[in-house]
Amino acid sequence: MLRSGTPNSVMRERAMHEKKSATRRQVLKGGGAALVGLAAGAGSAGAQTLRSTTPEDLARELMAYGRRSRFVKTGRITLDNKVNMQMHGDPNGFDALTPLGEQVGIITPAPLHFISSHGDPPPDIDPAKHRLMIHGMVERPLVFTLEELKRLPSVSRIHFIECLANRPQPGEERTLDQNHGLVGCSEWTGVPLSLLLKEAGVKPGARWVIGESLGRTQQARSFPLGKAMMDDTLVAYGQNGEPVQPHNGYPLRLVIPGFEGKFQLKWLRGIKVTEEPYVTYWEHSSFTRRERSPLGAYWEQGPKSVITYPAGGQRLPDHGYYTIVGFAWTGTGAVRAVEVSTDGGRNWQEAEIEGPALPMAMTRFKLPWTWDGSEAVLQSRCIDERGDVQPTPEEYGAFWGEYAAPHGNVIQPWRVTSVGRVVNAL
Known part of the structure; x- marks a missing residue:
């Protein structure tokens, strides 16, 4: 309580402090969930918070650093289900997955690149002092x-x-x-x-x-x-x-x-x-x-590929013509070839590789396919420039031998049901 005779300037200063504290409490109370969501950096990957309020400032900010269309909703999927992700109690240390099914070229947009940090949130490093x-x-x-x-x-x-x-x-x-x-x-x-x-x-x-x-x-x-x-x-x-x-x-x-x-x-x-x-x-x-x-463990990762369309979690709207697409990569050099099977591995066709196959880079492949509406199992296999072939689950142990495999490069089958639903067939 203010004593009698307290100067007006002191009263005004305390009133302003109380107003600021109340405002801060409101922000913390009302904005906490939004702040946590932003820190997680997942579903809104690539989106930017625009601080400007006037049309002129908004336009200037967008011209300085662009923003994707409001109709594009692609985002990383945040993971928080491993103990090491909870190490610091900071959602900025969670892992997140690249949305491969939405990637249209071999370059992963930086805001959509996967995250694996063992619970470490990004340190706030001043580049001038680093x-x-x-x-x-x-x-x-x-x-x-x-x-x-x-x-x-x-x-x-x-x-x-x-x-x-x-x-x-x-x-x-x-x-x-x-x-x-x-x-x-x-x-x-x-x-x-x-x-x-x-x-x-x-x-x-x-x-x-x-x-x-x-x-x-x-x-x-x-x-x-x-x-x-x-x-x-x-x-x-x-x-x-x-x-x-x-x-x-x-x-x-x-x-x-x-x-x-x-x-x-x-x-x-x-x-x-x-x-x-x-x-x-x-x-x-x-x-x-x-x-x-x-x-x-082995150092170099082996030949690997995956069909990204049609793929698990997707649905084909109707039977007819489709283009099977996917990515292949290998840690031993460049991808030499990719083969695709639409009948569970009984028969294989060589897919077309888009553009040059760069060493230790993702390579995009495609194959035309007409779906007749019956059940099908789609899968791909990568062959690298050394001649190594991506293994089936049954071949996986022999492929890597006694040492720990540096990644999981088994052939991934996707089953297309008669109603067009695509599910994991492993």
């Missing part, structure tokens, strides 16, 4: 600012990134995105890691590289120095012509084409050159098999 350290078994430890990295010779390469967990599962109701949504393909721009390592001078005896992340769980991954010295391994700051998205590593991430997504660290802060691999927490607890070292 530093990348090259250290360990090097002659000259180096520290780079983002500006200094951008002054070095850069390259742009189109490559896919696929999560280890992208494995099709049985269950008639499982959709295309649920079985295959942890993959995306972008044009990545950055500096070859080999250039930075050569500048630092790798010491004799060094054989491994450790990528170090600025994420909340301080993740790190070991990978061979030989791969780090290949020209296609990048310290990337660009994704599809603009800065890397925060959920995908802003301002810097590793891109190691053909390797499992777990090695391609986001929010990159350090590159350490070592003699032996580090068995970090995630490598020790989740990514090894038998041997307690990163050597207990």
Whole structure:
């Protein structure tokens, strides 16, 4: 309570404070759900919040950075069903799936690229203050600012990134995105890691590289120095012509084409050159098999493909002419061919590959098909430039042998029912 004789200026100041506090309480009370939904970054992927209120300001804002049509509703599917996603109690650390069925070319739009962060929300990194350290078994430890990295010779390469967990599962109701949504393909721009390592001078005896992340769980991954010295391994700051998205590593991430997504660290802060691999927490607890070292798994992902139309969760409106379409990719190089079967694998036809098949990139294929209204089972198989053929579920174990497979690349069958419903046939 105000005492008698309190100056009017103090009374006005307290009244204004109470008004602001009330307004803040109203925002928190009424806007909490909206804020959580925005933080999850899922169903509204690609949408933008427009702050302007006048027509002139609105037009200026849209001209500065465009917005998709209000009729386009494509969005990522948010996952929150794994324990590690709940690690920090932050919905920004949830995983999300690429809507493959809506992707019309080999490039995944950055706002729709899948997310896998082990519960880590994107750190709010000021690019002007961010530093990348090259250290360990090097002659000259180096520290780079983002500006200094951008002054070095850069390259742009189109490559896919696929999560280890992208494995099709049985269950008639499982959709295309649920079985295959942890993959995306972008044009990545950055500096070859080999250039930075050569500048630092790798010491004799060094054989491994450790990528170090600025994420909340301080993740790190070991990978061979030989791969780090290949020209296609990048310290990337660009994704599809603009800065890397925060959920995908802003301002810097590793891109190691053909390797499992777990090695391609986001929010990159350090590159350490070592003699032996580090068995970090995630490598020790989740990514090894038998041997307690990163050597207990294959490095390169194998040939893989999936039909994206018709696919699980979709429906054909009527019998007649359709174009079967899908994507193929492999971590060993380029896709050489894709074959499609419409009778459950008894007979195969070679599909047409659209455009050049780029190494370690998603490749689009298509095949004309006339559906007569009877039940059909559609599936595809990828053949890479080494001659390896995507395995059936029965061939999968022999394909990978005793070591852990770096992804799930079994052939995916889709069953088209007589009423046009498409379901998972695994």
